[in-house]
Amino acid sequence: MKAKNDYISLSIAVLVGSLAGYTASQFRFFKIDTTINVSETIVAVITIIIGLYIASSLQKRYNQNQNLYNYLITRFDTLWNDFNTLNDQVEASDKIELNRVTKMVRDIQRRNNEFKKLLDQLNSVENNLTDLTEKYLTLFEKSLIKENITYYDGNKAQITEQGKKITAEFVSIYKCINDCV
Amino acid sequence: MLLLNDLVMIEINIAKDFSIATGARYYSDGKFSGEEFFDTTLLPKYEEAIGNGVKLKIILDGTDGLASSFLNEAFRKLGDKFGSESAWSNLIFVSNEVPGYINKIKEALGESKK
Numbered sequence: 001m002k003a004k005n006d007y008i009s010l011s012i013a014v015l016v017g018s019l020a021g022y023t024a025s026q027f028r029f030f031k032i033d034t035t036i037n038v039s040e041t042i043v044a045v046i047t048i049i050i051g052l053y054i055a056s057s058l059q060k061r062y063n064q065n066q067n068l069y070n071y072l073i074t075r076f077d078t079l080w081n082d083f084n085t086l087n088d089q090v091e092a093s094d095k096i097e098l099n100r101v102t103k104m105v106r107d108i109q110r111r112n113n114e115f116k117k118l119l120d121q122l123n124s125v126e127n128n129l130t131d132l133t134e135k136y137l138t139l140f141e142k143s144l145i146k147e148n149i150t151y152y153d154g155n156k157a158q159i160t161e162q163g164k165k166i167t168a169e170f171v172s173i174y175k176c177i178n179d180c181v
Numbered sequence: 182m183l184l185l186n187d188l189v190m191i192e193i194n195i196a197k198d199f200s201i202a203t204g205a206r207y208y209s210d211g212k213f214s215g216e217e218f219f220d221t222t223l224l225p226k227y228e229e230a231i232g233n234g235v236k237l238k239i240i241l242d243g244t245d246g247l248a249s250s251f252l253n254e255a256f257r258k259l260g261d262k263f264g265s266e267s268a269w270s271n272l273i274f275v276s277n278e279v280p281g282y283i284n285k286i287k288e289a290l291g292e293s294k295k
Contacts, residue, residue: 098204098205098211098248099202099203099204099245099246101246102203102245102246102247102248103245103246104246105246106244106245106246106247106278106279107246109279109281110278110279113279113280130281134249134281137248137249138249141205141206141248141249141250145204145205145206145210145211146209146210146211147211147212148202148204148205148210148211148212148213149211150205
């Protein structure tokens with residue numbers, strides 16, 4: 001079966017090669033018309049200029065979007081990673097310094113204000129990260145606090161649930177950045 | 182017309198004058214609580230500002246974040262003592278990092294008894 005296939009392939013290659021060789025040897029097909037058609041030449045030049053302009057505009061717009069995307073995604077990644085680090089510790093333990101949570105929430109809210117302004121310009125949907133993180137912090141504050149350490153064992157289920165909501169919101173914003181920019 | 186009193190303000194920078202790492206609501210919660218901030222910083226400065234007939238400027242930026250309970254306790258007590266509307270009218274806030282803190286303070290003053 002394999003030999004038969006090889007035979008067919010070889011025959012086709014020989015036929016195509018012969019045809020190409022024969023065609024190329026007929027050099028009279030390559031006669032060049034030395035006369036110049038002025039109107040066609042002008043149209044061709046204008047077409048080239050318009051083509052170059054469109055290509056240049058598209059490239060410029062692509063670069064601008066790429067810069068905005070890189071700016072947003074870099075800042076967003078940092079924020080998301082910081083939250084994940086904190087949330088992982090929260091899930092693993094039953095106490096944490098309140099200050100760590102307030103700092104994280106402050107960072108999220110501060111940067112989210114920037115995101116909101118930028119994403120609003122891109123006609124994106126509203127995000128609820130500020131409200132969600134506010135509720136997250138409140139759950140720690142409602143727990144027992146001693147020496148500025150919050151013992152949140154009693155609220156752990158709610159805190160974990162709120163952490164999941166915040167993660168889902170991060171995913172939503174991430175999709176939004178990818179779709180909008 | 183602007184008066185000199187409108188330009189000269191008494192100022193509290195929470196990060197510099199109190200603590201970068203503020204705490205929660207009560208003394209019993211730990212150091213740098215809202216109660217402590219009210220007693221040691223907010224009340225004396227507020228009375229000084231009122232005494233001089235100027236507004237009290239409070240800078241909320243520069244800390245490691247402020248807990249809702251911290252803000253609520255400090256400013257609710259201020260509202261209890263001086264009246265919420267009067268206290269609000271004598272305060273000026275700077276909160277570029279998290280503008281939402283100003284809303285929390287407004288809510289806290291609204292919860293005060295006066």
